Amino acid sequence: MYWNREMECMPAEERKILQLERLQGLVRRVYENVPHYQRVLREAGIRPGDIKSLDDLAHLPFTTKDDLRRTYPFGLFATPLANTVRVHASSGTTGKPTVVGYTRKDIDTWSEVMARTLMCAGVKDDDIIQIAYGYGLFTGGLGVHYGAEKVGATVVPISVGNTKRQIMLMEDFGTTVLACTPSYALHLSEVLEEMGTDRSRIRLRVGVFGAEPWSPQMAREIEKKLNVVAIDIFGLSEIIGPGVASECLYNTGLHIFDDHFLPEIIDPATGAQLPPGEEGELVITTLTKEAFPLIRYRTRDIAALYVEPCPCGRTHVRMSKVMGRTDDMLIIRGVNVFPSQIESVLLEIGHAEPHYLLVVDRKGPLDHLEVWVEVSENFFRDEVRHLESLGKTIKREIESTLGIGVEVRLVEPKTIERSQGKAKRVVDKRDLPGKNKPKEG
Known part of the structure; x- marks a missing residue:
């Protein structure tokens, strides 16, 4: 099924010919219209031809991203603001946000790729x-919204939060597709269980999840808890x-969509x-963006x-699930550590x-990694020796995966803060002030 x-x-x-034509047009446009690109291309000794x-x-x-911050807010725009019909911006957790713009054609392109x-x-x-x-300056809500309308699906634009109301509307409206972050999908499943909702009244069959890295094991967990096919989607503002x-139903x-976005992998x-x-x-190089080409x-x-x-018949190049981010990567005693590695271990072990x-903290000259893990409700009430055994198992498997020593703390269910957006997985005390710890088991 294609759009x-x-x-x-x-x-x-044929696609390579199209990509080259679009790449040549892109370089010409930014050279002529974006002072930043004209300067850096000249410094590199490159002309459009x-x-x-x-x-x-x-x-x-x-x-x-530093280039985007230095040219804030509109310095990388390639079209006049009079031709820009929309701006979005990142959350701006450090300093100014990054601002992106869209022409009418860009909005049409966005709707097209989201329909796909x-x-x-x-x-x-x-x-x-x-x-x-x-919804709002974050691109997630409106992006999915326009693609869904283009496909012709019925849209419930509820946005994030108010989880019990989300579940009520799922029941009452007969929602069949859920679009949110994977961490919020897990939170929804927990609240469903707490409310004692009759699962037969929930008609969900597909989840379209993205905006944060998540492991295949987490996908299986979501599929089991919500009884959906979990599809990973990828994008960035x-x-x-x-x-x-986007994943297709073959999970390969x-x-x-490389007729619009030309990908590379670099060291x-x-x-x-x-x-x-x-x-x-x-x-990624944006081949067709007008207002904000990169x-x-x-x-x-x-x-x-x-x-x-791919068995689905699509001929686009494919990417793996995101394994982590270079800016989320922790370096612990010289070893690169990604939160997704630990997530995979935890979901494989069970309980x-x-x-x-x-x-992450520093004790003397050495970095120290402590992993706080929520234990399932039933297991937490089990005998202390069982908790100790689980803690030792988790510690052994994480250390085997990472190749460094870690400490593991088992904590009560529901004590690690839930996220309605992107999940927070790391507290680095080497740079940040300490926070209250959840109650330990």
Whole structure:
């Protein structure tokens, strides 16, 4: 089931010709209209006419989030504000937010790629989709909204929060598709259980989840608790919002809509391009964006690309699930640690809830990692020796995975703070003031 069969199933060689034409047009547009890009391209000794093949992409300079902050708010826009019909912005947790803009054509493109995303998940015009991503400056809610309307599905634009009301409307409206962050999906499942809701009254069949890294084990947990097919979607505000890539029902990776978004994987340390199958930092060039085009934007997301055919028939290059972020990566005693590695271990072991917190501190000259893990309700009430045994098992498996020593603290159910948006997984006391600890088991 496709939204745009011609583009989604285009032969690879034809797509490369299209990508090159669009890349050449992009470089010409930013050179002529964006002072930042004119300057950095000149410094690199590149003129628009130098782009002769897709291999020349590797010679173009990278764009980083710092570039976006330095040119705040509209310095990277390639069209006049009079032609900009929408602006969105990141949360701006450190300093100024990053601001992105859209022309009418950009909004049409966004709706198009989100329609493809939802069709990848099997969403049809007779579905009722409840959108529990945030609306407003965050791109999540409105991005999914426009794609759902383009497909013809019935949209429930409830936004995030008010979880009991979310569940009431799921029952009353007969919601079949849920769109939210994976961590909020887990929270919904907990509240469903607390409310004693009759699961036969919940008609959900598909979940469209994104906006934060999550492991395959967490996907299985969500599928079990909500009785849905969990589909991973990928996007980021700087590129367009949600709609950059999506899993299909064959779960062979996320199809990147590379007629609009040209992907690379690079070594985050050297910037060198890596071949398909190797893990590194995902870099994306926006081939068709008008208001806010980006060349070789470093996403900070860790992933790999795959070019083998998918049984669904789509010919786009695919990416793995995001394995972590270079800015979320912790370096503990010289070892790279991603929260998703620990999440996978916890969900494989069982008896632990998929709610955890990594607390990093410095004791003398050495870094110290403590993993707080929520234990399931029934197991927490079990004998102390069983809790001790579980703690030792978790410690052994995490240490085996990471290759460093850790401390594990088992905590009562519901004591780690829940998120209605992106989950907070790390407290780094090397840089941040300490916070109250949850009650330990």
